Each structure stands twice: as C-alpha cells, then as structure tokens.
Amino acid sequence: MNLRNIPAIDEILALPRIEDLLKLYNRDFIMRILRQAVEESRQELRLTGGDYSKENLTEKIMDRLEILLEKASQGTLQKVINGTGVVLHTNLGRAPLSNRALGYLNDMGRNYNNLEINLESGERGSRYRHVEELLITLTGAEAGLVVNNNAAAVLLGLTSLARNKEVIVSRGQLIEIGGAFRIPEVMKESGARLVEVGTTNKTYLSDYAEAITENTALLFSAHTSNYKIVGFTEEVMLGELVKLGQERKIPVMHDLGSGILTDLREWGLKDEPTVRESVESGADIISFSGDKLLGGPQAGIIVGQKKYIAAMKKNQLTRALRVDKLIIAALEGTLLEYLSGNPLENIPVLKMLTISPEELQEQAEKLRAEICSKQGTMREIEAISVIKTEDMIGGGAYPTHKIPGYGVQIAFKNNQLEKLSKQLRGMNPALLIRKQEDKMLISVRTLLEGDARILVELIEMGLLRAGEEQGPGGKL
Numbered sequence: 001m002n003l004r005n006i007p008a009i010d011e012i013l014a015l016p017r018i019e020d021l022l023k024l025y026n027r028d029f030i031m032r033i034l035r036q037a038v039e040e041s042r043q044e045l046r047l048t049g050g051d052y053s054k055e056n057l058t059e060k061i062m063d064r065l066e067i068l069l070e071k072a073s074q075g076t077l078q079k080v081i082n083g084t085g086v087v088l089h090t091n092l093g094r095a096p097l098s099n100r101a102l103g104y105l106n107d108m109g110r111n112y113n114n115l116e117i118n119l120e121s122g123e124r125g126s127r128y129r130h131v132e133e134l135l136i137t138l139t140g141a142e143a144g145l146v147v148n149n150n151a152a153a154v155l156l157g158l159t160s161l162a163r164n165k166e167v168i169v170s171r172g173q174l175i176e177i178g179g180a181f182r183i184p185e186v187m188k189e190s191g192a193r194l195v196e197v198g199t200t201n202k203t204y205l206s207d208y209a210e211a212i213t214e215n216t217a218l219l220f221s222a223h224t225s226n227y228k229i230v231g232f233t234e235e236v237m238l239g240e241l242v243k244l245g246q247e248r249k250i251p252v253m254h255d256l257g258s259g260i261l262t263d264l265r266e267w268g269l270k271d272e273p274t275v276r277e278s279v280e281s282g283a284d285i286i287s288f289s290g291d292k293l294l295g296g297p298q299a300g301i302i303v304g305q306k307k308y309i310a311a312m313k314k315n316q317l318t319r320a321l322r323v324d325k326l327i328i329a330a331l332e333g334t335l336l337e338y339l340s341g342n343p344l345e346n347i348p349v350l351k352m353l354t355i356s357p358e359e360l361q362e363q364a365e366k367l368r369a370e371i372c373s374k375q376g377t378m379r380e381i382e383a384i385s386v387i388k389t390e391d392m393i394g395g396g397a398y399p400t401h402k403i404p405g406y407g408v409q410i411a412f413k414n415n416q417l418e419k420l421s422k423q424l425r426g427m428n429p430a431l432l433i434r435k436q437e438d439k440m441l442i443s444v445r446t447l448l449e450g451d452a453r454i455l456v457e458l459i460e461m462g463l464l465r466a467g468e469e470q471g472p473g474g475k476l
C-alpha cells in the first residue's frame with residue numbers, strides 16, 4: 001500500500017479528462033465530488049492494502065469521479081417501484097397521480113395561467129376559486145378551500161373558529177398520525193383550549209353535553225383512521241354530535257383524514273365514510289387530505305358552511321398555508337376525473353383498490369414467467385411461485401383492513417435476500433419489496449404500468465452485484 005501515490009487535487013484538476021467533465025458539470029460540483037472520490041480511494045487503499053502506481057490511482061480516481069458525478073447529478077428524489085402491496089405509503093410519496101392530473105400539471109407549470117385573474121373582468125381573482133366549484137359539486141358542501149395539507153387544514157379550522165376558546169374532543173380521538181400530526185399538539189398550536197371528554201374506549205353524547213360552557217367554540221370529531229380500538233367501545237355518531245351542536249349553537253368540525261369521494265364498500269372497504277356522507281350528517285366543517293384515498297397531490301381540503309369557510313379565507317394564516325399553482329392544477333385534474341372521467345380506472349390509487357383478484361393473479365403469473373425467462377436470474381433462484389398476499393391501504397386509513405391480493409414469492413440460494421434487497425434499494429429506480437420468512441415477496445397490486453418489466457431487470461442486475469460483493473476477497 002502506498003498512500004503517497006494518491007495524486008494531489010491540483011494534479012487531477014490539470015488533467016484533460018477534467019476539461020471534458022467541465023463541459024458537462026458545474027465546477028464547484030466537480031470539486032466537491034472529486035474530494036469525495038479521492039477520500040473514498042484513500043479509504044479503499046487502507047482497507048485492501050493494494051499497491052498501485054500514481055498513474056493507476058489517478059485513473060481509478062477519475063473513473064470513480066465520473067460514476068459519482070453521474071449518480072449525484074441525477075438528484076436525490078428518484079423513482080421507486082413499490083412492490084410492498086401498501087397502496088398509500090407515506091414514505092413513498094403517497095398517491096401516484098393520474099394522467100389527467102399530470103397533464104394539467106405539465107400544462108400549467110410550463111405556461112402562464114389565470115391563477116389569480118378573472119379573465120372575464122380582467123380584475124384580480126382568487127386562486128381558491130379554481131377547485132371550489134368542483135369540491136362543492138362532488139361533496140354537496142356549500143363552500144370549499146384548499147391549503148397545504150390536512151394538518152394545516154385542521155390548524156386553520158381551529159385557529160379561525162376557536163382561538164382562545166374551548167374545543168371539546170373525545171379522549172378516544174386524541175390521535176397521532178404519521179409521527180408528526182398530534183391532535184393535542186395542533187390544538188395547542190392553534191391557540192384553542194382542548195377539553196377532553198370520555199375515556200379512551202368509551203365516550204357518550206352526555207360527556208360532550210356536560211362539558212359545554214359559554215366558552216365552547218367547537219365540537220371536534222377526528223376519524224381515528226390509523227388505529228382501531230376493538231372490544232367494548234362506544235363512540236358518538238357524527239349525526240348525534242351535530243344534533244347536539246345545533247341545539248347549543250356550536251359548530252362541529254370533522255377531521256375525516258382520508259377524503260374518499262366514491263363509495264368503495266362494494267370492494268370491501270367499509271369503515272371509511274365518504275366526504276358526502278359527512279356533509280349529509282351535518283358537520284359544519286370537514287377536512288381531509290388530497291393525497292390519501294382521493295388519489296391526488298398533497299393538499300388539505302376543507303369543505304363546509306360558507307360562513308366558516310369565509311372566515312378561514314380571511315385568516316392571515318391562510319396566506320402562509322396557501323397552495324401553489326402546481327398543486328391546484330394537479331388537484332383540479334384529479335377532481336375532474338371524478339366529474340367526467342372514470343376514477344376507478346384512471347386514478348391509480350382507486351384502480352389499485354378495486355382491481356379484481358383474477359386480474360392480480362394473472363399479472364403475478366406473468367411476472368413469474370418473465371423472471372423465469374431470465375437464465376442468469378434463475379441460477380440464483382431456489383424456488384419461485386405465485387402466492388396470495390395480504391395487501392394494505394396504508395396512509396392512515398383502514399388500519400386493520402387487509403386486502404387479498406397476489407404476488408410473486410422468490411427464495412434465493414445462499415441466503416442472498418438481505419444483500420439483494422439492499423442492492424435493489426440502491427438502484428435507480430429503486431425497488432422496494434416485502435420480506436416474508438426469508439423469501440422475497442413482490443405484491444403486484446402496487447406496481448404501475450411498465451414497472452414489471454423494469455423490475456425483472458433490476459432483480460437480474462441486483463443479483464449480479466450481490467454476487468460480486470461476496471466474490472473472493474471482494475472486488476475493487
């Protein structure tokens with residue numbers, strides 16, 4: 001080993017190969033990555049104790065530099081193929097968008113648009129009017145407003161209607177969602193005073209009624225979407241709460257979590273009320289996410305009575321929580337699909353949830369056959385079969401609900417799974433799989449168009465790399 005043979009940065013910078021790279025990449029970027037390449041080569045030399053001439057090392061560093069530059073210039077946000085069978089995966093960006101939403105997004109992103117101008121009068125318009133009519137039509141509410149996400153929607157609702165006043169919530173609904181959204185914390189942030197009633201498993205209407213004082217501004221009901229209490233439970237129906245609110249002249253806010261616009265009971269999804277049902281129950285303000293079961297971009301949608309929505313629009317906080325034109329475009333495109341398209345077919349999340357088991361089985365068989373057709377891959381495979389899977393909705397909805405699906409289960413020789421799944425995560429696109437009893441499981445429900453073909457190539461490449469990794473003495 002001879003660390004002194006590592007060339008100095010200045011020497012490398014004088015090379016003609018650097019000149020070529022300067023045509024492709026930003027100079028500071030090359031400098032940063034070059035230091036990384038040199039450092040990595042130094043570490044490797046220490047580790048392997050190899051003996052190389054200066055020319056040899058320079059070439060190695062340059063090769064490494066080129067690879068690292070190409071990789072780093074691809075950006076950090078990258079495509080992931082979701083083989084987990086979890087449809088709404090918060091870590092994977094929740095809902096993939098429909099073509100209609102993407103078309104709108106593309107068109108409005110590359111052009112000027114009428115975001116805040118009334119083209120009829122030529123005067124200033126509101127960005128919020130673009131989706132409001134659609135929301136009214138699709139939910140039956142009087143008015144609507146869109147902000148950054150549902151957490152923001154809840155915060156805005158509480159601040160606008162209950163700042164320095166009391167909000168009554170059942171102890172069974174003091175939930176935390178996605179690690180960061182906690183009802184009691186949001187309540188504190190909003191300046192509203194939380195009044196807890198009932199117990200974790202049982203809350204009665206009388207609990208709410210007895211807690212009402214002259215300072216009560218809001219009755220709050222949260223859909224406990226990411227957990228379920230089973231056993232002896234008692235929850236007040238939204239309709240009953242609304243009746244109490246009307247009697248005592250106190251508005252009811254319903255945090256629905258997942259904003260579902262179409263009835264999916266036929267597909268076995270029974271526990272989630274639609275937004276329209278919440279409106280019909282008489283809730284005064286209803287909030288939900290744009291990127292859960294609605295299948296659109298991240299957004300917090302608020303619908304309800306006009307006077308409350310108007311109060312929220314006037315709140316200064318709305319300016320800080322406002323949505324960008326791209327979000328409005330993607331949301332409008334998504335909602336238009338509900339209005340005049342075929343949401344169950346064209347909105348990916350809904351398609352994934354309503355696809356028939358027969359179709360999934362067929363897809364899984366096809367995937368299996370495709371993997372089997374790759375000779376190189378087959379050498380490493382001990383067994384491969386199509387099996388039934390338990391897929392999940394995820395994203396804070398239907399916690400206990402498993403959807404029966406199909407997938408391809410692969411057992412590899414030499415316990416390669418751990419290495420392989422790491423390799424698969426490191427590729428671009430990356431592939432996320434499920435592990436089950438030391439076997440790889442790829443659920444086909446969450447594969448999007450074209451994913452299956454790429455996936456086969458990724459596995460092939462991953463096996464190759466995992467094999468190299470464990471080759472004799474490791475490879476430089």
Ligand SMILES: *Cc1c(COP(=O)(O)O)cnc(C)c1O
Pocket residue numbers: 149150151152177178181222223224225226255256257258288289290299300395396
């Ligand atoms: C998911 C969820 C939220 C948070 O919504 P985001 O859009 O992720 O901010 C709030 N309340 C409930 C009941 C939820 O399910």
